[in-house]
Amino acid sequence: MGNLKVTTTNLTDVKIIEPAVFGDHRGFFTESYSEQDFIEAGITHNFVQDNHSLSVEPGVIRGLHFQKGKDAQTKLIRVVSGAVLDVIVDIRKGSPTYGKWESYILSEYNHRQLLVPKGFAHGFVTLTPNVNFLYKCDNYYNAEADAGIAFDDQELNIDWPIDLTKTVLSEKDKNHPTLKEFESENDFVWGEI
C-alpha cells in the first residue's frame, strides 16, 4: 500500500515509477502493479494488454515504434531480467518538447518502471544478454496502425551507447523513415498533450 515512488521527467506526463522492493535472504518481493497505488499516484490508465519480449543478445534495438491516431498507446514498461537503455521521442504535435528524446536505464536491478504516454515513439537497446521486457498498454495492438521512425535518424541524434554497426534489428526496424519523412507522408493527430 502506498509503496510507489513516482518521479516526473523533462517530458510532460513521462514518469518513472519505483515500487517498494522487499529483499531478504531468499531474494526479493515487490508489488509490480497495484491499481489503487497507481491511481493514488495519478496514473489512472486502463491497461488492457500485457506484452512480453525476450531479446537474447546485447545490442538488440527494437524501435522506434508507436501506433497512429486513435490506436496510440500509453505504455507502462519494466525489465525483469537484464538491462536496457530505453529511449522515447516526443512526437506530440504542438508539444514544447516535440522531437526531443530522453533515455532511461531500466533493469532487473533498479526495478524502475517507465510510463510512456500516447504520442511518443518508443524503443530500447539491450545492454545485456537475455532481456525480458514487459509492458502494459492502454490500447490494443492494431497492425494497421503500427508505425515507426528510424532509430538512427540524424536529426533526432539519439545517443545509443553501442556500436551501431553491430546492432541486431528486425527487417522492419532497418527500414523506417525519419521523423521528418514520416510527418510529410502522414496527416494524423498524435496522442493528447
Ligand SMILES: Cc1cn([C@H]2C[C@H](O)[C@@H](COP(=O)(O)OP(=O)(O)O[C@H]3O[C@H](C)C(=O)[C@H](O)[C@H]3O)O2)c(=O)[nH]c1=O
Ligand atoms: C507489438 C506487437 C506485436 N505483435 C506481433 C507482430 C509480429 O508478428 C511479432 C513481433 O512484433 P514486432 O517485431 O513489432 O515486435 P517489437 O519489435 O518488439 O515491437 C515492439 O517494440 C517496441 C519496443 C514497442 O514499444 C512496441 O510495443 C512494439 O512495436 O509480434 C503482436 O501480436 N502484438 C503486439 O502488440
